Amino acid sequence: MADQQENTQAAVLQQPNGQKIYLDLTHSTDWVVAGSIFVSALISFIGFVITIYVVKKSTESQIKSNLELIQSQEKQNKIETAIHLSKEKIDAIRLTSADFISLYENLLYESKNLQNNLDIDYPIEYLVDLTKKRDLMESLGTKLELYLGNSTSEEKLIRADVILFKQRTISNITPSFRKEKIEINLSDLKEEVRLFKEKIFKFLNSELTKVKEGE
Numbered sequence: 116m117a118d119q120q121e122n123t124q125a126a127v128l129q130q131p132n133g134q135k136i137y138l139d140l141t142h143s144t145d146w147v148v149a150g151s152i153f154v155s156a157l158i159s160f161i162g163f164v165i166t167i168y169v170v171k172k173s174t175e176s177q178i179k180s181n182l183e184l185i186q187s188q189e190k191q192n193k194i195e196t197a198i199h200l201s202k203e204k205i206d207a208i209r210l211t212s213a214d215f216i217s218l219y220e221n222l223l224y225e226s227k228n229l230q231n232n233l234d235i236d237y238p239i240e241y242l243v244d245l246t247k248k249r250d251l252m253e254s255l256g257t258k259l260e261l262y263l264g265n266s267t268s269e270e271k272l273i274r275a276d277v278i279l280f281k282q283r284t285i286s287n288i289t290p291s292f293r294k295e296k297i298e299i300n301l302s303d304l305k306e307e308v309r310l311f312k313e314k315i316f317k318f319l320n321s322e323l324t325k326v327k328e329g330e
Contacts, residue, residue, distance in 0.1 A: 229291030
């Protein structure tokens with residue numbers, strides 16, 4: 116009987132009319148505790164879900180940022196490499212064309228001199244040296260063609276001049292070796308060289324401008 120009284124707690128309220136109302140405090144307290152635990156667990160779960168979502172979004176954002184940084188660095192490296200190669204190409208064309216033009220002009224004067232003195236028998240050493248100059252000029256012309264490429268109209272025009280100068284050198288010097296008389300107009304040939312230089316200068320300035328603008 117005592118145990119039953121300990122397990123059952125009740126409050127008695129006295130109404131004005133004398134009736135008694137019993138409130139089961141034990142059951143009411145159990146529901147409040149259960150509700151509190153449920154709400155607490157729900158809040159914790161929601162907080163956990165939100166934390167996971169925030170961490171996931173933060174990680175995705177960081178990964179995206181890292182990928183964009185890597186892509187940006189790769190793009191910058193490609194641009195720097197292209198600029199470096201362009202500068203190397205410009206320097207190669209400038210140096211090669213300078214040597215090519217210098218040798219071509221020298222051989223023009225040599226061919227004119229040979230034509231003016233067909234009756235002279237030149238030493239073999241001179242003829243060998245002249246042949247080496249001619250071969251070197253042809254070699255420089257071939258290098259210049261390769262450096263220039265053949266993708267733009269400017270490059271094609273310059274390449275055409277290089278090929279013409281190589282062929283003309285042979286056609287001007289070879290007859291003199293055979294003691295054959297030909298007409299060599301230095302004024303016209305020098306004018307061709309002047310125009311060729313202008314093409315080279317214009318092309319190099321254009322290429323240098325592209326490098327500075329990062330194209």
